[in-house]
Amino acid sequence: MDLCGVELGGPVLNGSGTFDAIAARRAFGDPLLERFPFHAFVSKTITLEPRQGNPPPRLWETPAGMINSIGLPNRGLEGFLAHDLPELAELPVPLVVSVMGFSRDELATLVERVGAREEVAMIELNVSCPNVESGLIMGADPAETALAVDRVRPLTDRPLIVKLTPNATDPAAVGRAAEGAGADALSLINTLKGMALDPRGGGPWLGGGAGGVSGPAIRAIALEQVSSVARNVSIPVIGMGGIASGHDAADFLAAGARCVAVGTESFRDPAAGRRIGAELNSLAGAARPPAQPSRRDRDPIRVR
Amino acid sequence: MDLCGVELGGPVLNGSGTFDAIAARRAFGDPLLERFPFHAFVSKTITLEPRQGNPPPRLWETPAGMINSIGLPNRGLEGFLAHDLPELAELPVPLVVSVMGFSRDELATLVERVGAREEVAMIELNVSCPNVESGLIMGADPAETALAVDRVRPLTDRPLIVKLTPNATDPAAVGRAAEGAGADALSLINTLKGMALDPRGGGPWLGGGAGGVSGPAIRAIALEQVSSVARNVSIPVIGMGGIASGHDAADFLAAGARCVAVGTESFRDPAAGRRIGAELNSLAGAARPPAQPSRRDRDPIRVR
């Protein structure tokens, strides 16, 4: 199959930041490459400067899910290009590099430098962060998102995926803005803001204060957002959020996604992506009519 | 304890629309009143005109939660005042009436008429609906919310609770706007938008298309929003979303809520509210320091 001109062996990607192929190769060795779980590999989000991430604890388990407060630890752009990229280039699937900038200038540098590397098939813009220029979360605001995409679009010929945040009033409007500014694809959902308290008292459990909720708990929320965004744009959508089975993945495809991504479920089983791909294949026989009769329809006003 | 000048026997309310005391009395008889689960009773949301609600199916079970697409069935203002209010007045606890208007005029009529009835202790404004004048979801937009509260504030001396929607970029900003316009308390969270597909194919499962997610699955999300709103306002906050135990309730109180409300857990056990209140009491011995050192602090900018 094809995603923005990149040939993929199937529709299953990983969610950025939920699978470190380099570390996994240390744990599993080359059998990981022979039985690679995904049809494209998305890197953990990198930033311009190195970051050590948030203080521990970084994890909290919730009913059918978890909260993470990792804080984007990474080597920074130069470290990534020098150390990680050559190793990621050995993976048997196309590489998507996820980048986040705290200003449009930062984002521009990241996209330009990453996009210049031939190992990189696509770039994903993680816009779930505050823009230091405006104080707004880029991806929560259609205009901010459009400005960011607009700025980086001329700097690379690589397909640009914009990863939307679910912590927004109207993700479909943000998706339309990204499409209008030249995004080639959208991915969603990122984690939902969440929090846990230390059971011993005294304040938040997570070193970072709040965190992001992922896993099956958020699947129904993700499916609604994917459906609503897909109905509102013409570019392909990569759907994710709590996918744990081929049946779940089929739901996201039926809701309008072109591809799916597996995140938290990989923590429970490193081969989850492969299993889900296989389950999808066996479901494909029993073809389901698409759930969305047509794109570009606007949601009717509904009250719950 | 005191909530906006109304004396309550404890901090446990029901979430609007999750307990129909009139129907429950048909099922359980007067023992329900003798062992009433809540310290105040919140009515299902009423509208100006009668509504029959959404076509079935209206329910879908999710991991650790559910989606509902009920569509606010109710007798309308006149039917409520004539039939329901006298029965609700027999409950052994103060009564909160939840109202929703599709325009500020509608809301004004509802608040004025309901607030004139002495059986009513407080009024809750459910603003999770589109305003037909602007097309915006009232409660997702601080300015819309302020206009609505502003309009109805002079029409009643009853305490006004504004129920926030979680499907908003910045619930704390909406809460501040409601406080500024004269709200006496805030309640949150309402359900998160969600969706399920018919497992047999062919489109959405729910008759209403999309629905709202509730239950333990959303608890961590709710706790974060309650914490963030409570830090940003001085009026009391009623926290809810997935509360299923006294421990959960204690978390919401520690995060800054004055009261808690139990919703979906009542479906699993009609006495859930009473159980949670009792568990809270027995936890109260083992006092926990409050999680929020001070109100009115603004969130530091954090990246997850």
Add this chain to the structure above:
Amino acid sequence: MSNAAGVAEPRTLAPPERRTAAVSGVAALGAYALIRALDRDPAPAPRPGQFYMLSTASGWGGGHGERPYLPRAFSHARSENAPGGLELSFLLEDVGPGTARLAALGEAEELALVGPLGIGWRPAAPDTRPLLVGGGIGTAPLLCLEDELATTAPVLLGFRSAAHADAAGLFAGEVGLTTDDGSAGRPGLVTDLLREELDRDPAATVFACGPPPMLEAVRALCAERGVPAQLALESGMACGFGACYGCVVPTRDGYLRLCVDGPVLDAARLDTALFPGAGH
């Protein structure tokens, strides 16, 4: 207890809280499972046609299968006095995660329940004989109805196959039996038997429970013949006591919550028993 119109409702009130009952047995009955549990004193005596919301005291939900989370509705099939309480029987078909978990209950375990709930079967119309018509797992609420009736009533049952028809043996009286595949009783549908029975003597009140297409066929046939019928319907339920407004059924009077206004409805109130969400 009486409803809004002041007519007596066959409704035993439930205690207003979830309680547990000691599982005394889980037996396979052909393709179905028969669960027995002791509802400890003071146990309310359910009326035929009422139901309970069931879950298990532990191990309800989660795991790799993720669900169930909400309790599930089940007609009580029978209830009998037993030392220390009332022994309730439930007949169930394993169709998903909730019924699978219930069917896997062990004897040391506790069943969690709320009930009895809803309104049961009403008396037959004056000068008619009762006629019990069941399809598949829908036989369950007819068992206690037969127990309660003063006279022996004809029981007409339809099943997919002989493997499902074992439940027919639980009735005291004579049973007319059909199976879809002819592997037991007469090949065909239970409405074939009903039509013949009504041809023979139309002065009947029909008490029917089964899958939506069967109930619709019964409804249509009875409407055509002017025969009064009561239908025990199913729809997806979250609470069982009117709290969630989720279980509605479209009727001539608008949407009704099946858990408080049913599950037994007069067929005359329905335009169809085949509504979206029926049977879930």
Add this chain to the structure above:
Amino acid sequence: MSNAAGVAEPRTLAPPERRTAAVSGVAALGAYALIRALDRDPAPAPRPGQFYMLSTASGWGGGHGERPYLPRAFSHARSENAPGGLELSFLLEDVGPGTARLAALGEAEELALVGPLGIGWRPAAPDTRPLLVGGGIGTAPLLCLEDELATTAPVLLGFRSAAHADAAGLFAGEVGLTTDDGSAGRPGLVTDLLREELDRDPAATVFACGPPPMLEAVRALCAERGVPAQLALESGMACGFGACYGCVVPTRDGYLRLCVDGPVLDAARLDTALFPGAGH
């Protein structure tokens, strides 16, 4: 396998997928539980100090307790060849929903696992004797270490009380024992024994596992004496193979992911073993 610096790592690679192992026994060992399960051929042979991510093939999570959802990390306590595979033993303490479910495993059930993971104990420093120091459930990864060592090594163990000290009997060699309450062995802390042992002969490499305060006391004592020490640490883990970045431990080189760069760390890399989230 070698790490970034080219030094050989005691790390057996894991198959890159979750598999199941047949539970062959669950026994109470005082306050702890000893779980044995057959990892079917071809089963990788774990190195002492490596760990597995465990869950159960069914009934993991949900229910009224809601959790566990993620797998849990456990040191393998021992592994032995057995017909058809490798029998792995895990020693565990029931401290929450995950360990409670694992301790309730039945013999017919399947354990789900990923592993072996992480880097195990390294050889003792040249010209030193190994000294094994364990606290509570932290004895687990010392058992297989003792099995592997060529020479018999002193084993020093501290427990809360006699009820927890049964695990001491699993060691082949002589065990120095303390309990907090004096109900078995000498009253006091295991670091008392360690101090005496180092006074007697300081040429040792310490291999320690236990609760954070104990590990911190061991670290500080060894640092003071210039004695090399390896500490098997714990921190909350979601994945166990470096995917989530959740299990970090603050070290002199910055945050390290304990699951891929540990769980055994040289004490010299730490400023403290008492960091936020330690032991979870």
